[in-house]
Amino acid sequence: VDVASSPLLRNLNPEQLAAVTAAPEPALILAGAGSGKTRVLTTRIAWLLNTGQVSPGGVMAVTFTNKAAKEMLTRLGTMLPFNVRGMWIGTFHGLCNRFLRAHWKLAHLPQAFQILDASDTTSAVKRVIKAMNLDEERFVPKQVGWFIAGCKEDGQRPGDVEQRDEQTRKLVEIYANYEDQCQREGVVDFAELMLRSYELLRDNQAVREHYQRRFRHILVDEFQDTNKLQYAWLKMFAPPGADSGQSILAVGDDDQSIYAFRGARVGNMADFEREYRVRKVIKLEQNYRSFGHILDAANELISRNTQRLGKTLRTDAGLGDPIRVHEAPSDFAEAQWLIEEIQSLHRGGLERQEIAVLYRSNAQSRVIESALFNSGIPYRVYGGLRFFERAEVKHALAYLRLLENANDDTSFLRVVNFPTRGIGAKTLENLQDAAKASGRSLYQSVGAIPGKGGANLVAFTNLIDSTRNLTQGMTLREIIEQVLETSGLLDFYRTDKDGAERLENLDELINAAEAFVMQEGFGKNAVGLPVDEVAPSVQSTGTPGAVPDAETGEIMSPLVAFLTHASLEAGDNQAQAGQDAVQLMTVHSAKGLEFDAVFITGLEEGLFPHENSMSDHDGLEEERRLMYVAITRARKKLSMSFCQTRMLHGQTRYHIKSRFFDELPEEALKWLTPRNQGFGSGFAREYQQAWQRGSGLKGMVGAGNVQKAAWVEPPIPPSMKQKVSEEHGGLRVGKGVFHTKFGEGVLLTLEGTGADARAQVNFGRHGTKWLALSVAKLTPID
Ligand code: ATP
Numbered sequence: 126v127d128v129a130s131s132p133l134l135r136n137l138n139p140e141q142l143a144a145v146t147a148a149p150e151p152a153l154i155l156a157g158a159g160s161g162k163t164r165v166l167t168t169r170i171a172w173l174l175n176t177g178q179v180s181p182g183g184v185m186a187v188t189f190t191n192k193a194a195k196e197m198l199t200r201l202g203t204m205l206p207f208n209v210r211g212m213w214i215g216t217f218h219g220l221c222n223r224f225l226r227a228h229w230k231l232a233h234l235p236q237a238f239q240i241l242d243a244s245d246t247t248s249a250v251k252r253v254i255k256a257m258n259l260d261e262e263r264f265v266p267k268q269v270g271w272f273i274a275g276c277k278e279d280g281q282r283p284g285d286v287e288q289r290d291e292q293t294r295k296l297v298e299i300y301a302n303y304e305d306q307c308q309r310e311g312v313v314d315f316a317e318l319m320l321r322s323y324e325l326l327r328d329n330q331a332v333r334e335h336y337q338r339r340f341r342h343i344l345v346d347e348f349q350d351t352n353k354l355q356y357a358w359l360k361m362f363a364p365p366g367a368d369s370g371q372s373i374l375a376v377g378d379d380d381q382s383i384y385a386f387r388g389a390r391v392g393n394m395a396d397f398e399r400e401y402r403v404r405k406v407i408k409l410e411q412n413y414r415s416f417g418h419i420l421d422a423a424n425e426l427i428s429r430n431t432q433r434l435g436k437t438l439r440t441d442a443g444l445g446d447p448i449r450v451h452e453a454p455s456d457f458a459e460a461q462w463l464i465e466e467i468q469s470l471h472r473g474g475l476e477r478q479e480i481a482v483l484y485r486s487n488a489q490s491r492v493i494e495s496a497l498f499n500s501g502i503p504y505r506v507y508g509g510l511r512f513f514e515r516a517e518v519k520h521a522l523a524y525l526r527l528l529e530n531a532n533d534d535t536s537f538l539r540v541v542n543f544p545t546r547g548i549g550a551k552t553l554e555n556l557q558d559a560a561k562a563s564g565r566s567l568y569q570s571v572g573a574i575p576g577k578g579g580a581n582l583v584a585f586t587n588l589i590d591s592t593r594n595l596t597q598g599m600t601l602r603e604i605i606e607q608v609l610e611t612s613g614l615l616d617f618y619r620t621d622k623d624g625a626e627r628l629e630n631l632d633e634l635i636n637a638a639e640a641f642v643m644q645e646g647f648g649k650n651a652v653g654l655p656v657d658e659v660a661p662s663v664q665s666t667g668t669p670g671a672v673p674d675a676e677t678g679e680i681m682s683p684l685v686a687f688l689t690h691a692s693l694e695a696g697d698n699q700a701q702a703g704q705d706a707v708q709l710m711t712v713h714s715a716k717g718l719e720f721d722a723v724f725i726t727g728l729e730e731g732l733f734p735h736e737n738s739m740s741d742h743d744g745l746e747e748e749r750r751l752m753y754v755a756i757t758r759a760r761k762k763l764s765m766s767f768c769q770t771r772m773l774h775g776q777t778r779y780h781i782k783s784r785f786f787d788e789l790p791e792e793a794l795k796w797l798t799p800r801n802q803g804f805g806s807g808f809a810r811e812y813q814q815a816w817q818r819g820s821g822l823k824g825m826v827g828a829g830n831v832q833k834a835a836w837v838e839p840p841i842p843p844s845m846k847q848k849v850s851e852e853h854g855g856l857r858v859g860k861g862v863f864h865t866k867f868g869e870g871v872l873l874t875l876e877g878t879g880a881d882a883r884a885q886v887n888f889g890r891h892g893t894k895w896l897a898l899s900v901a902k903l904t905p906i907d
Pocket residue numbers: 136137138141156157158159160161162163164165378381412413414716717718719757
């Protein structure tokens with residue numbers, strides 16, 4: 126082949142060219158972000174095909190996310206003269222599914238086997254536990270589900286698990302029964318897709334040899350994030366040490382290993398090098414993606430990690446623009462700043478789809494989505510659903526809808542058996558028939574259903590009715606909190622493996638309601654405070670926060686208004702396919718992608734690095750790799766932002782900027798707001814204001830980078846102290862108080878005089894509330 130003249134190869138550097146055109150033997154590329162790993166991998170496929178060294182059926186390429194697989198197909202599509210859709214290119218699960226569809230008989234599956242998602246899996250496990258008459262407190266279905274998945278990912282069937290004690294013996298028994306049940310019902314869970322295809326290959330020589338003959342070239346992108354079973358599965362297709370003339374190319378970057386929490390083994394890279402007797406690890410050191418400042422920041426940051434294989438990256442692109450850093454007073458202000466920046470980039474000629482907004486946790490997208498929505502900027506959320514479309518949020522909204530309108534059949538069906546209440550498909554079918562026959566709603570028809578199922582249905586409608594009674598007179602926030610509790614949703618997600626994120630989203634729903642109430646001016650009252658910060662009795666209208674509609678005069682409750690708002694925002698605002706839209710995603714789902722402009726938001730201690738990972742060394746290194754991934758997504762423009770205050774878990778929390786700012790080269794940063802030492806300028810300002818208001822910051826607790834603000838006991842200027850204590854004899858800031866409804870709390874602030882006197886009290890579980898002292902009965906304690 127005349128290498129130099131091939132247009133495909135013309136734009137490669139010598140190292141890349143060598144990798145693309147390497148002889149068919151095992152190879153490992155270990156190189157940093159943006160060095161062209163994925164480009165080498167796809168170009169190699171195209172080159173092999175174009176030069177007739179392999180047919181499309183002889184190639185298998187695996188990558189990690191659906192989006193990356195799609196991206197790879199698109200890149201290939203532009204290099205090749207034929208349709209690439211039929212090629213074996215996809216994610217691990219996608220390819221396993223394809224494999225099992227082709228060999229369903231050998232795999233002992235029905236031809237139309239169904240795949241269980243995470244929640245299906247849990248309910249399947251639950252049924253097994255029930256059938257075995259076991260105590261669900263001791264064998265929590267979720268946890269048993271993880272046990273089973275963990276065994277499968279270790280390649281263990283029930284007979285392989287070491288039965289150390291009575292508990293394990295029972296778990297293994299459940300595992301065995303669960304397998305029987307799945308087999309009977311013709312379903313497989315995610316872990317089963319991998320394990321079943323692995324076993325078929327392992328145990329069936331003919332099939333194995335067929336695929337080994339078929340796939341001449343196997344290429345794996347993002348190899349650093351493979352787990353044990355995935356690596357074993359790959360070895361079935363291309364056994365190490367075999368003299369089969371197959372070529373396997375693994376491509377990865379240890380600095381971008383970000384899935385340890387799901388069993389990814391970065392050690393697979395070293396194992397690969399040894400087991401496949403890789404002669405020379407290919408290193409690519411030229412970065413083609415990012416300008417110098419961005420790359421310098423990435424290099425400097427990741428150099429703080431101790432567990433590294435060691436790589437270098439350089440660029441010829443010049444320094445480019447410095448990284449813009451913005452400190453915002455609140456998460457709303459941060460979102461507002463984002464909007465302005467995005468609009469100015471777009472005016473400057475950048476397509477919206479070349480702009481990505483990244484965040485550490487899904488729940489953070491809500492405030493940003495809301496701001497984009499309000500300013501009419503089309504956006505698309507990747508690697509997750511838009512906020513109001515997420516399952517847990519929809520469940521919660523369904524309960525809220527039922528409070529307002531129990532005859533809403535859609536909402537009824539959505540949650541009647543979620544969390545599970547022993548209401549089966551058969552019962553629901555009967556209920557739907559009964560409702561149809563009588564022309565009534567499902568809710569109205571529960572009485573017509575006999576037996577156990579009927580009794581469970583009645584229990585459900587009773588739950589809805591009693592919650593409705595219970596929430597009479599509550600504020601929107603309290604209603605939502607109550608519903609999350611009594612519906613069992615909170616308990617359900619508390620025991621769920623992936624529940625932490627779902628709980629965050631439910632908290633975020635409370636924040637959304639708070640923000641909505643303030644934005645719409647619901648419940649602005651005589652005292653001028655938002656409704657949910659005031660004792661219910663302060664409000665003049667019967668329904669808390671109810672205000673007459675300006676046009677119709679109709680009094681719409683905040684709940685109804687909020688539900689309407691939620692449906693609208695969940696509606697068709699999502700950018701249409703092909704429409705130019707800003708891209709929103711978590712850092713995890715941005716892996717492998719690149720954009721002209723990238724915003725990394727929420728760079729605050731506890732958020733990024735995430736609080737769950739801050740305390741241990743390995744966790745922190747993984748967070749740093751995640752930050753490295755985030756930074757290296759940017760081609761031309763990178764911005765970072767953080768907030769002084771953020772609504773988290775339904776409360777305003779005070780934040781300090783991420784330690785990662787101290788790990789970036791100062792020359793690469795351009796502070797749009799004044800840079801401060803220790804804690805941010807915002808803090809100093811807040812402190813001063815708080816002092817003037819009579820509440821404030823006690824100080825910082827902790828040391829070094831793990832400082833947290835302590836807002837417990839405010840320093841009060843003596844003059845002010847006297848004034849307030851004179852007026853509200855006995856009430857003292859920093860001391861305990863008792864309220865008839867919220868119980869015991871700590872008094873944080875006293876302000877105003879006479880009829881306008883207000884107190885801010887932290888009631889712990891009930892949150893922090895503002896109370897009008899003319900109405901609220903506060904008694905001092907101790
Ligand atoms: P990541 O680690 O983030 O997955 P990567 O190593 O896979 O990155 P690629 O996505 O393949 O990197 O390449 C980064 C960018 O650089 C792409 O836009 C690619 O087209 C471009 N690029 C790669 N090699 C060259 C080259 N030799 N000349 C010009 N551009 C290149």
